[in-house]
Amino acid sequence: xxxxxxxxxxxxxxxxxxxxxxxxxxxxxxxxxxxxxxxxxxxxxxxxxxxxxxxxxxxxxxxxxxxxxxxxxxxxxxxxxxxxxxxxxxxxxxxxxxxxxxxxxxxxxxxxxxxxxxxxxxxxxxxxxxxxxxxxxxxxxxxxxxxxxxxxxxxxxxxxxxxxxxxxxxxxxxxxxxxxxxxxxxxxxxxxxxxxxxxxxxxxxxxxxxxxxxxxxxxxxxxxxxxxxxxx
Amino acid sequence: xxxxxxxxxxxxxxxxxxxxxxxxxxxxxxxxxxxxxxxxxxxxxxxxxxxxxxxxxxxxxxxxxxxxxxxxxxxxxxxxxxxxxxxxxxxxxxxxxxxxxxxxxxxxxxxxxxxxxxxxxxxxxxxxxxxxxxxxxxxxxxxxxxxxxxxxxxxxxxxxxxxxxxxxxxxxxxxxxxxxxxxxxxxxxxxxxxxxxxxxxxxxxxxxxxxxxxxxxxxxxxxxxxxxxxxx
DNA sequence: CGATTGATTGATTGAATTCAACGTTCGTGG
DNA sequence: CCACGAACGTTGAATTCAATCAATCAATCG
Numbered sequence: 421x422x423x424x425x426x427x428x429x430x431x432x433x434x435x436x437x438x439x440x441x442x443x444x445x446x447x448x449x450x451x452x453x454x455x456x457x458x459x460x461x462x463x464x465x466x467x468x469x470x471x472x473x474x475x476x477x478x479x480x481x482x483x484x485x486x487x488x489x490x491x492x493x494x495x496x497x498x499x500x501x502x503x504x505x506x507x508x509x510x511x512x513x514x515x516x517x518x519x520x521x522x523x524x525x526x527x528x529x530x531x532x533x534x535x536x537x538x539x540x541x542x543x544x545x546x547x548x549x550x551x552x553x554x555x556x557x558x559x560x561x562x563x564x565x566x567x568x569x570x571x572x573x574x575x576x577x578x579x580x581x582x583x584x585x586x587x588x589x590x591x592x593x594x595x596x597x598x599x600x601x602x603x604x605x606x607x608x609x610x611x612x613x614x615x616x617x618x619x620x621x622x623x624x625x626x627x628x629x630x631x632x633x634x635x636x637x638x639x640x641x642x643x644x645x646x647x648x649x650x651x652x
Numbered sequence: 653x654x655x656x657x658x659x660x661x662x663x664x665x666x667x668x669x670x671x672x673x674x675x676x677x678x679x680x681x682x683x684x685x686x687x688x689x690x691x692x693x694x695x696x697x698x699x700x701x702x703x704x705x706x707x708x709x710x711x712x713x714x715x716x717x718x719x720x721x722x723x724x725x726x727x728x729x730x731x732x733x734x735x736x737x738x739x740x741x742x743x744x745x746x747x748x749x750x751x752x753x754x755x756x757x758x759x760x761x762x763x764x765x766x767x768x769x770x771x772x773x774x775x776x777x778x779x780x781x782x783x784x785x786x787x788x789x790x791x792x793x794x795x796x797x798x799x800x801x802x803x804x805x806x807x808x809x810x811x812x813x814x815x816x817x818x819x820x821x822x823x824x825x826x827x828x829x830x831x832x833x834x835x836x837x838x839x840x841x842x843x844x845x846x847x848x849x850x851x852x853x854x855x856x857x858x859x860x861x862x863x864x865x866x867x868x869x870x871x872x873x874x875x876x877x878x879x880x881x882x883x884x
Numbered sequence: 885c886g887a888t889t890g891a892t893t894g895a896t897t898g899a900a901t902t903c904a905a906c907g908t909t910c911g912t913g914g
Numbered sequence: 915c916c917a918c919g920a921a922c923g924t925t926g927a928a929t930t931c932a933a934t935c936a937a938t939c940a941a942t943c944g
Contacts, residue, residue: 486796487881488800505785506785509785538777538781539774542777545774549741553737553741553742557747559791560747562795563794564716564718566842567722567839568718568724610800649719651720
């Protein structure tokens with residue numbers, strides 16, 4: 421990957437918005453670039469956070485293995501997102517495991533370097549605050565949904581979020597841009613693959629979505645939004 | 653309230669840790685102090701955030717009224733916590749409503765002033781980043797619990813969190829330090845008051861807690877922790 | 885072409901919600 | 915000071931939604 425492309429990734433990252441060129445250069449100099457194949461584990465739950473990672477390309481899943489063996493997916497991250505940010509900012513062990521879903525391009529900075537950069541360039545700190553705040557609000561929103569809504573409704577919301585975040589234009593509508601199984605969806609909304617299978621099958625019959633192996637395409641977005649908000 | 657007591661509230665707030673005296677003085681000068689009675693609404697969901705509030709004393713509940721009329725409690729905040737922080741930092745409308753549960757003492761800064769302070773004193777920005785990160789991690793944790801655990805388990809976790817945060821020493825054990833109904837607990841863990849009633853009654857019979865009208869005292873913390881983690 | 889992974893579908897079970905009724909505590913105003 | 919209403923709490927029964935179990939089918943990949 422060429423120097424200019426790396427630079428491209430950098431300026432696109434919300435963390436570095438509004439930075440002067442000199443600062444960007446310094447940020448770039450202290451960064452580490454790497455590419456990893458799908459299924460690579462970026463870090464494990466409990467690890468000490470030694471770097472802040474900015475996702476340049478690809479999809480990363482952040483998840484927890486729970487006591488009874490169940491898995492809960494906390495985040496599905498795409499290009500521009502930060503990985504391990506909370507733990508780096510808090511100086512505490514990583515609360516979850518991060519796995520690459522697709523091949524990824526990562527930019528990273530050592531934890532100590534991250535704090536130095538924030539100190540030297542308050543703009544980065546302000547951007548980080550905005551970014552963490554945005555994710556925090558999303559978590560609060562999902563918590564409320566989990567507390568008050570039925571499974572079908574939560575599946576609708578999950579698919580809408582994924583579509584907005586990493587959706588691709590497809591002939592039939594908007595396609596989720598990575599291989600997504602029933603199990604994956606179940607781990608996002610807090611249910612099991614059987615319920616997801618039944619719901620998707622039902623929607624497919626009614627023409628709301630098109631679905632195949634590891635694939636979901638939203639056709640009738642209106643309808644899905646209605647299910648997400650009304651639950652009907 | 654005397655000048656020195658206000659100063660006391662300020663230095664205790666995690667947002668202003670590590671600030672030099674001159675900075676603290678400026679922060680103090682631009683702050684507004686007010687006391688509000690229980691049941692006061694600090695702001696409504698959808699309002700424009702015009703101030704950052706630091707809770708000096710009292711309990712504030714942050715909640716959302718959901719579509720079907722159900723209520724979801726997002727946060728129960730105590731002394732030292734920030735209220736409306738996310739919306740101020742993000743420059744977006746307040747995503748939830750904040751209500752004083754007890755009489756409260758508040759310190760606040762106009763939103764614009766808040767941003768100025770962060771800009772002038774990067775330490776405040778760093779503290780804010782740490783604070784928001786901590787809350788974000790707690791939300792992620794609760795999301796996972798909501799996705800994978802049973803109601804009884806979630807009630808146990810909720811009570812443990814409340815005890816740690818605003819618990820008071822009582823003869824029988826640790827008492828939740830504000831009037832807490834079955835309905836309140838239900839809105840925190842995402843269930844209804846009937847289930848909560850049955851669970852608490854069961855625990856009381858087994859001597860794990862003592863409970864009365866608007867009152868919960870944790871007696872056997874070990875046991876509750878076991879229920880929280882094992883679910884058994 | 886077998887083996888593996890993902891998806892479907894029916895049957896069963898169980899947890900939690902909902903509905904209904906009643907008991908208790910507390911505050912307030914007659 | 916008592917009576918009453920309002921808010922809180924309990925409890926049983928019925929119902930529903932979702933989790934679990936089991937079996938089969940389909941697609942993908944070495």
